[in-house]
Amino acid sequence: MKKVIKYILNFLGFKITRIQKTEHDEGFYSELNKLNIVDIEKLTYFNSFINGMISDYQAKIIFVLCYFQTIKGDVLEIGSFKGKSTSYIFRAVKETKNGSLYVIDNFKGISGKEYLYGDFINEFLQNMKKIGNNKEINILNGDSKKMLKKIKNDSLRFIYIDGDHSYEGIKKDLYGCLPKLKNGGIIVLDDYFDGFPDLVKSVNEIIGELKNFSYLTFAHNLVIIKNIHNT
Numbered sequence: 743m744k745k746v747i748k749y750i751l752n753f754l755g756f757k758i759t760r761i762q763k764t765e766h767d768e769g770f771y772s773e774l775n776k777l778n779i780v781d782i783e784k785l786t787y788f789n790s791f792i793n794g795m796i797s798d799y800q801a802k803i804i805f806v807l808c809y810f811q812t813i814k815g816d817v818l819e820i821g822s823f824k825g826k827s828t829s830y831i832f833r834a835v836k837e838t839k840n841g842s843l844y845v846i847d848n849f850k851g852i853s854g855k856e857y858l859y860g861d862f863i864n865e866f867l868q869n870m871k872k873i874g875n876n877k878e879i880n881i882l883n884g885d886s887k888k889m890l891k892k893i894k895n896d897s898l899r900f901i902y903i904d905g906d907h908s909y910e911g912i913k914k915d916l917y918g919c920l921p922k923l924k925n926g927g928i929i930v931l932d933d934y935f936d937g938f939p940d941l942v943k944s945v946n947e948i949i950g951e952l953k954n955f956s957y958l959t960f961a962h963n964l965v966i967i968k969n970i971h972n973t
């Protein structure tokens with residue numbers, strides 16, 4: 743039977759090639775676990791099956807910041823899309839066993855604006871299943887303003903914001919997040935570059951108003967802000 747199929751495919755101009763098994767298999771994470779190390783390059787390679795809106799450079803910076811943070815607390819992501827950034831943050835939280843991961847997204851894009859991507863919650867859930875266990879992620883499905891109310895004040899050590907990029911959206915998310923952040927905690931905000939002038943304007947205004955926060959640095963369009971209250 744195989745020979746007949748091969749013959750027909752050959753006749754039609756197709757060639758059958760065996761695809762080599764790659765490192766994208768189920769055992770990959772358990773191999774890393776056995777070694778008890780995280781190879782960021784391999785992590786990037788493994789997570790590359792997820793269709794995302796952040797670059798590998800950004801994802802690696804986010805991973806490192808979250809992974810090497812020493813204060814205890816939970817971690818929040820606003821804006822997961824299909825889970826690329828989530829996959830790095832999830833790994834950092836899991837490895838360090840430092841807190842729980844919360845993600846907020848409406849899984850629809852920005853309603854009424856140009857970025858309406860359709861419903862992608864199922865794709866997000868499937869991707870999270872592939873990288874571990876989506877039951878370990880606290881998914882807050884809905885608008886960030888409403889969902890942020892479910893997070894306790896002074897409970898988060900790390901916040902990554904990549905949600906609504908509008909002027910008002912950034913103000914709403916950043917000001918909504920500030921009371922949630924622990925002393926010594928870090929906020930990483932994405933897409934600070936010419937492509938999003940409203941976002942840049944909004945961030946500049948907020949940074950100008952912040953007290954007890956040190957605005958640390960820019961790296962690959964990321965703004966990194968640390969809470970230095972009482973330090």
Ligand SMILES: C[S@@+](CC[C@H](N)C(=O)[O-])C[C@H]1O[C@@H](n2cnc3c(N)ncnc32)[C@H](O)[C@@H]1O
Binds near residue numbers: 849
């Ligand atoms: C730029 S994408 C996030 C990309 C993602 N970090 C990645 O790694 O690919 C922005 C996400 O924010 C979500 N979003 C936008 N506005 C929102 C809002 N007001 N509340 C909740 N989610 C929102 C969108 O649904 C979208 O998934």
